[in-house]
Amino acid sequence: MAKLKLAKNELLILQERSVILNDGGTDQNLDELVLTSKNLILVDTRREGLFRSATYCKRFPLTTLQHAADGPQALVAKLNGTYWLQVLFDSEVVRLRFPNGSRRTCERWAYAVRQVASGNTTNIPSEDSLPPDIANLVDSAKDLVGGFVVGGKPKIDQKAAPARPALRSIRCPGCHAPLTGKQGSAATCPYCDTVTTL
Numbered sequence: 001m002a003k004l005k006l007a008k009n010e011l012l013i014l015q016e017r018s019v020i021l022n023d024g025g026t027d028q029n030l031d032e033l034v035l036t037s038k039n040l041i042l043v044d045t046r047r048e049g050l051f052r053s054a055t056y057c058k059r060f061p062l063t064t065l066q067h068a069a070d071g072p073q074a075l076v077a078k079l080n081g082t083y084w085l086q087v088l089f090d091s092e093v094v095r096l097r098f099p100n101g102s103r104r105t106c107e108r109w110a111y112a113v114r115q116v117a118s119g120n121t122t123n124i125p126s127e128d129s130l131p132p133d134i135a136n137l138v139d140s141a142k143d144l145v146g147g148f149v150v151g152g153k154p155k156i157d158q159k160a161a162p163a164r165p166a167l168r169s170i171r172c173p174g175c176h177a178p179l180t181g182k183q184g185s186a187a188t189c190p191y192c193d194t195v196t197t198l
Contacts, residue, residue: 012035012036013116014033014109015032015033018031020097035116040060040062041058041059041060042057043055044058060091065113066089072114076110082097083097083101083103085106085109111124167180167182172189172191172194174189175191177189177191184197
């Protein structure tokens, strides 16, 4: 583990070795991915000259994580048959994949990032409860079965699905810029600072 130089009240939540970062279409191997109570940290060791190497830590504060109606934006996406963890920060999108290509690992990390960004550091699984080979087999079966719908539309359990707040889009009365947010909430225009109720 690299020397992360954590802040005084910063706690280590999750850590994964040998993660692949997709940076503008090219893959880059990272030494570690670390989730703390305040940051998502990418750790990379680079060679500097013939006999020296240096470790670099790029920190993404969880306070800069983008939020949508369903919470902080840490998502799992499947691109070209590979599962990716995508974390949307204000400054950039961090797209990562894990060496085992496991959907479960991506979902565990996305869940942990969302929970920590929301201020909840309890009940975060530190590792998968199934061995990797069995977990991949189960996930493959779920993908296959999930692709088929028997008898029309899939049945949705109304009790399990939380109601999402209604979103509303209007034009700013001051400068006519588009504003979007939860219906009934106050929105401040980023262009002219006019406060409007949606």
